[in-house]
Amino acid sequence: MSDQFQRQIYLLSPRQLSPETIAVTFAKTSRSPLTFREIADELSDEKSAEFHEKWVVGYGHASVAEHAVLHIALENVSRLATECIESNRLASYTEKSTRYQMWALGGYHLPREVIDEPQELVFRKCCDHLFQVYHESLEPVRELVRKRFPRREGESDSAWENRTRSKYVDACRFLLPAAALANVGMTINARALEHAIRKMLSHPLAEVQEIGQAVKESAQREVPTLVKYADRVPYLTATQEDLADATAKLGLDQSSEPLRLISYDLEAELRVMAAALYAQGTCSFDSALTHVRSLGEVARLDLAQTILGRLERFDIPLRELEHATYTFEALVDQGAYLELKRHRMMTQTPQRLTAELGYAVPKLITEAGFESAFREAMDVASDAYQEMVGWNPYVAAYLVPNAFNRRVLMTLNLRELFHLCELRSQSNAHFSIRRLALLMVELVRQVHPVLTAFLRLPEGVHWRGIEDEHFAQV
Numbered sequence: 001m002s003d004q005f006q007r008q009i010y011l012l013s014p015r016q017l018s019p020e021t022i023a024v025t026f027a028k029t030s031r032s033p034l035t036f037r038e039i040a041d042e043l044s045d046e047k048s049a050e051f052h053e054k055w056v057v058g059y060g061h062a063s064v065a066e067h068a069v070l071h072i073a074l075e076n077v078s079r080l081a082t083e084c085i086e087s088n089r090l091a092s093y094t095e096k097s098t099r100y101q102m103w104a105l106g107g108y109h110l111p112r113e114v115i116d117e118p119q120e121l122v123f124r125k126c127c128d129h130l131f132q133v134y135h136e137s138l139e140p141v142r143e144l145v146r147k148r149f150p151r152r153e154g155e156s157d158s159a160w161e162n163r164t165r166s167k168y169v170d171a172c173r174f175l176l177p178a179a180a181l182a183n184v185g186m187t188i189n190a191r192a193l194e195h196a197i198r199k200m201l202s203h204p205l206a207e208v209q210e211i212g213q214a215v216k217e218s219a220q221r222e223v224p225t226l227v228k229y230a231d232r233v234p235y236l237t238a239t240q241e242d243l244a245d246a247t248a249k250l251g252l253d254q255s256s257e258p259l260r261l262i263s264y265d266l267e268a269e270l271r272v273m274a275a276a277l278y279a280q281g282t283c284s285f286d287s288a289l290t291h292v293r294s295l296g297e298v299a300r301l302d303l304a305q306t307i308l309g310r311l312e313r314f315d316i317p318l319r320e321l322e323h324a325t326y327t328f329e330a331l332v333d334q335g336a337y338l339e340l341k342r343h344r345m346m347t348q349t350p351q352r353l354t355a356e357l358g359y360a361v362p363k364l365i366t367e368a369g370f371e372s373a374f375r376e377a378m379d380v381a382s383d384a385y386q387e388m389v390g391w392n393p394y395v396a397a398y399l400v401p402n403a404f405n406r407r408v409l410m411t412l413n414l415r416e417l418f419h420l421c422e423l424r425s426q427s428n429a430h431f432s433i434r435r436l437a438l439l440m441v442e443l444v445r446q447v448h449p450v451l452t453a454f455l456r457l458p459e460g461v462h463w464r465g466i467e468d469e470h471f472a473q474v
């Protein structure tokens with residue numbers, strides 16, 4: 001075989017080529033007979049910019065921009081702002097953890113909207129109080145945890161602290177408001193980034209708009225053409241405003257149900273099984289479904305066993321599970337929501353964070369004798385929120401601590417449900433999201449018991465048990 005037809009596999013290194021040049025190199029293979037190396041050798045940053053201007057911007061061949069990947073460091077952004085920053089499905093994030101780190105006094109964002117306004121004092125007093133109480137809670141809760149998990153023989157101070165820290169910080173974090181600052185690392189391609197910047201620039205909060213602008217400016221140093229036209233989107237801003245007006249008439253519904261399964265297809269399990277057969281066969285989907293419908297119980301269980309029975313610990317189930325989807329409405333504390341939102345594959349519609357849907361009290365807080373200070377802090381936050389919500393509900397949300405409940409609508413498929421429920425029901429997950437994951441399992445098993453029997457869950461745990469063990473109030 002001549003060299004020309006030899007298989008070649010190699011990296012285009014970002015150490016040698018800019019992200020825009022890598023993107024053009026790949027894009028040009030569509031029309032050029034040259035190798036990728038040869039194409040790259042002919043390019044310069046200027047030629048790449050011209051190409052993107054013509055093809056990506058001019059002709060809308062936007063997928064080319066996916067080959068330009070950026071790593072963006074965002075420091076001291078509020079946890080409320082991270083909701084928009086991390087709302088992109090096609091991006092990767094790692095954020096400073098409220099489970100493994102502690103927040104210093106004053107570590108909150110002061111929004112531009114309140115500066116030099118009467119609301120500034122309300123805002124500062126509320127956040128300072130919450131941070132102060134958070135700090136005061138750490139020692140008594142830590143003491144209690146240390147009594148329950150005493151030092152092991154030969155264990156060093158730091159090892160003991162590492163083993164017990166997340167247990168007490170997990171409870172104290174309920175006091176931190178959404179204004180608390182975080183650091184986030186984001187890896188994202190230029191196409192997804194352009195959309196992300198547009199969303200940020202169209203956001204109602206000044207902080208998020210400023211972050212969007214700063215991200216755009218930083219990104220333009222690496223990809224000068226690809227995010228150049230990312231601007232505020234009137235469609236987003238005006239539509240959100242009109243919808244907010246329209247929904248205001250519907251008022252506030254109180255509800256105490258932590259999770260409701262709003263919709264699912266009764267036959268979804270059969271469709272997943274039919275799709276799995278279809279994938280390996282030559283029949284039509286109708287024939288596969290008719291066949292699965294005709295199977296008796298034992299034969300259906302056998303088929304389910306074939307589809308999922310060989311899963312080992314780190315195996316991902318077949319893609320055909322994505323043919324079953326579920327919509328849930330959850331009412332979870334903000335801390336749990338912040339973890340839930342990281343499951344990018346599903347569609348999530350959270351409502352604005354409010355102080356009107358009640359709050360959770362972790363049992364450790366109560367047992368450490370700290371409940372009255374905790375409840376007083378919740379009252380302080382709730383009062384400050386009420387004082388500000390009529391003026392600006394988006395800014396008022398900064399004051400809401402992690403303990404407060406949040407409503408979120410989510411639609412996910414069975415494959416994602418397997419991932420989320422298996423990961424988040426493990427003993428090392430935070431108890432709030434463990435409770436939610438196990439509750440999801442219970443509701444889905446009631447309607448689709450055959451495939452969900454294969455979920456790899458820890459033995460002997462139930463959401464009720466988690467709730468009783470960890471919450472004085474939900």
Ligand SMILES: Cc1cc2nc3c(=O)[nH]c(=O)nc-3n(C[C@H](O)[C@H](O)[C@H](O)COP(=O)(O)OP(=O)(O)OC[C@H]3O[C@@H](n4cnc5c(N)ncnc54)[C@H](O)[C@@H]3O)c2cc1C
Pocket residue numbers: 090091092093094095096097342343344345346416419420423428
């Ligand atoms: C023990 C533990 C500690 C954690 N600590 C932190 C922490 O300190 N800071 C922090 O920010 N987060 C932390 N997380 C959250 C974690 O980083 C994930 O964001 C979160 O668990 C969502 O899971 P996921 O990314 O697997 O799933 P989803 O977003 O739900 O995605 C589902 C699946 O799709 C695939 N997938 C999705 N996107 C990609 C992609 N871009 N590339 C490749 N495959 C993809 C993967 O198979 C993934 O499992 C922690 C999670 C755990 C379990």
